[in-house]
Amino acid sequence: MxxxxxxxxxxxxxxxxxxxxxxxxxxxxxxxxxxxxxxxxxxxxxxxxxxxxxxxxxxxxxxxxxxxxxxxxxxxxxxxxxxxxxxxxxxxxxxxxxxxxxxxxxxxxxxxxxxxxxxxxxxxxxxxxxxxxxxxxxxxxxxxxxxxxxxxxxxxxxxxxxxxxxxxxxxxxxxxxxxxxxxxxxxxxxxxxxxxSQNIAFHEVGRQAVMADPEWKEGRYLEAGTVPRKGLSVARMAAHITYLSETALHNKFGRNLQDRQNVTFGFDADFQIESYLRHQGNTFVERFDANSYLYMTRAMDYFDLAAExxxxxxxxxxxxxxxxxxxxxxxxxxxxxxxxxxxxxxxxxxxxxxxxxxxxxxxxxxxxxxxxxxxxxxxxxxxxxxxxxxxxxxx
Amino acid sequence: MSINSHPRVDFAVIASLIEPGSRVLDVGSGDGELLELLQTSKGVDGRGVELSQKGVSESVARGLSVIQGDADSDLKYYPDGGFDYVILSQTLQATRNPKYVLTELLRIGEKAIVSFPNFGHWRMRASLAINGRMPVTKELPYSWYDTPNIHFCTINDFVDMTKEVGAHVESAVALNALGQRLAFNMPWGFWNLFGQQAVFLLRR
Structure with a gap:
């Protein structure tokens, strides 16, 4: 064997x-x-x-x-x-x-x-x-x-x-x-x-994020030598929220700020939760293929055992x-x-x-x-x- | 639901009513003790429905087929005649709609076994008559305001309900406080006074 x-x-x-x-x-x-x-x-x-x-x-x-x-x-x-x-x-x-x-x-x-x-x-x-x-x-x-x-x-x-x-x-x-x-x-x-329906909705947000990334190149990014990093990362960030609960997020991050005493009056990752999600998005891109993400999410969306x-x-x-x-x-x-x-x-x-x-x-x-x-x-x-x-x- | 934590004297009676190797559904299976007993002593194909999360977890960890569910709302999902026996032990009085539940038991099972505490027992009567208060006993330790037991009945009341739903009483056993069987040839009225709990075997 x-x-x-x-x-x-x-x-x-x-x-x-x-x-x-x-x-x-x-x-x-x-x-x-x-x-x-x-x-x-x-x-x-x-x-x-x-x-x-x-x-x-x-x-x-x-x-x-x-x-x-x-x-x-x-x-x-x-x-x-x-x-x-x-x-x-x-x-x-x-x-x-x-x-x-x-x-x-x-x-x-x-x-x-x-x-x-x-x-x-x-x-x-x-x-x-x-x-x-x-x-x-x-x-x-x-x-x-x-x-x-x-x-x-x-x-x-x-x-x-x-x-x-x-x-x-x-x-x-x-x-x-x-x-x-x-x-x-x-x-x-x-x-x-x-x-x-809600689950399909979240998946659609993720897919649209991937496909909106210019680096996605209509799916031909491997040949083009690019990575739809932003798109896949955003998809992962949105999806990651659905894997947690409000209580878990609140307990872990609350409104805590990331390595700073005050908000910066800008769009940097002021809050820990923002920093956490960005990290989740970035590490996901390192290990996962964007098109695979499209196919996997579609497979889940189509699943309806009763309908068969x-x-x-x-x-x-x-x-x-x-x-x-x-x-x-x-x-x-x-x-x-x-x-x-x-x-x-x-x-x-x-x-x-x-x-x-x-x-x-x-x-x-x-x-x-x-x-x-x-x-x-x-x-x-x-x-x-x-x-x-x-x-x-x-x- | 595991309502009454005292040693379950009705289990041996219930087990004695069940044919070996039969298909059994225990509604309100608690921590799975009765199902396990029936599996080991009677080799039944046993399933359970239990309301409390703790009871279900313990049962599943014991390797029993138990689902989290409610006698009042979840019995409708079971097919007609899917089981040889459906057991409702010490749970009837905690259901919202006992008559509906009994009807469902007889639809799902060829036979139904129902055990319940008898509110006609002399201690109950005495407690109410002498103290003028809702009875709180070792077996039924809840105060009226926090009891899960919302539909108490007496043996006589139960016999009436079996007639109303068209069930046939195949056999019945009343147990005294020590779990001993009362003489079977006594009239219902005697059982109703001296039986602390009753076990009925019903068929459609």
Missing amino acids: TKATRPTAYKASKSQEATNPHSPVVEFGADKPLNLDSGVSLSPFRIAYQSYGTLNEDKSNAILICHALTGDQHVANVHPVTGKSGWWELLVGPGKPIDTDRYFVLCSNVLGGCLGSTGPASINPETGKPYALDLPIITIADMVRAQAMLVEHFGIEQLFAVVGGSMGGMQVLEWASSHSDKVFAAVALATGARHS HEGRLADAFAGTKTRFCIVSFTSDWLFPTSESRTVAHALNAAGASVSFVEIESDRGHDSFLLDEPEMFSAVNGFLRSAARAKGLLPS
Whole structure:
């Protein structure tokens, strides 16, 4: 079995990671095209991934992690571009709720991403140039189709669990709906079965910011040698606010001034919150591709699981044998508890086995990425119970 | 909702009414103690609905399929006959609309098991008659102004309601303060006076 290579040379450039990543890559050639929701057949394409732990002999201990909008496959290893530790090391690792001593944990960069899987920064084999906006629109279901091919590549017939938050949670729900027999247990955190009008609105602001940047060059900035730094940075700043809560912002920054005693009567970053957001915007540009951001946000906007089933969400899960764990957070206004409750009710109506818990937290949407002990114990309890049911743990 | 924290003498009675391996929904599943008992002793496929966040968290951490929800508003999402048994233990008196909830239990489950504290118990009657105050007991420790128990009933009242919703009483058990079963051949009036709580097995 392929062993994940751990990035050793840090501070790789993001363009290098997009085309020649540190992560192992599986190439799907002309014999394995991907039929996208848009009607286009994508071929060839490739998926970059990281893996942790060991796949057991009967290949029954695999957990697939689906990353969020601006996440990537570097769940529990040092990030090759930023040099920071993995984004979910609190949850994934030896002895953690997603225990890499027990499970084989797989996470792939989503299709349309920019950390090695085929995306707008990849080279279009037909032109020899980056795809940019010539890449067909990617949907959540397309991401899942690509993941399913990767899972098949590993010879895994059924995943023990699929786990993800936010856009990752959308993928979890899509997996459970369209590949139900391949998912024993599903953990969907801070997510919903559709993107709300408000969420689409925020994404549109972000996309327009990117596209308004002259350096974007109608998407052909890689060839032009420019970076739509301002646009992507503003997009990130706006989005970042939606990941937090008013309480969290107030507690962290209040109206505190940044390295000064008084306001400057100008438009410099007087307030700490301004400085913080600018920093968030700037660091994001260093690691993320602007066109990828357009594709990812579009994929989330198009997601509406009920619509694929004539408006009846319960039908998306009809006859499912998958066990579900749904978690929401009280202060999450991007994917409020009502969205998770809708999913839980649909699963009830479908007769599914479902655990649903709303966790008290003032840290907003990003809570699922943070140290939330109640979330850890819920995920841990759910997975242990599922592992007993699947015979991975003694009952 | 985990309203009453004293040891739950009704659990053993409820468990004795359930066929092994059946599909069970526990409405107001508290910290999941009954569901866990039923899973280990009866091998049931158990699900729970619980109002309190703490109860749900504890249950999910125990590996139980419990969702956060409300008996008054969330039962409508469950399909007809989705369960062999729907249990409502010590929760009926805390619902806003007990009659609706009972109807829903009988729609969702082939059978419904309802346990509730009997407000017709002689201690309750004595407390009200002698002290002239709303009873506060070890089992029901809340004052009238902060109690979650908003719809108390007596065994007789409950029997009337089962008739109103067209439910058949398959069996019923009354328990005294020590959790011992009262003789089954006594009339309802006897149970109503000496039963501290009752467990009913109903079917449509």
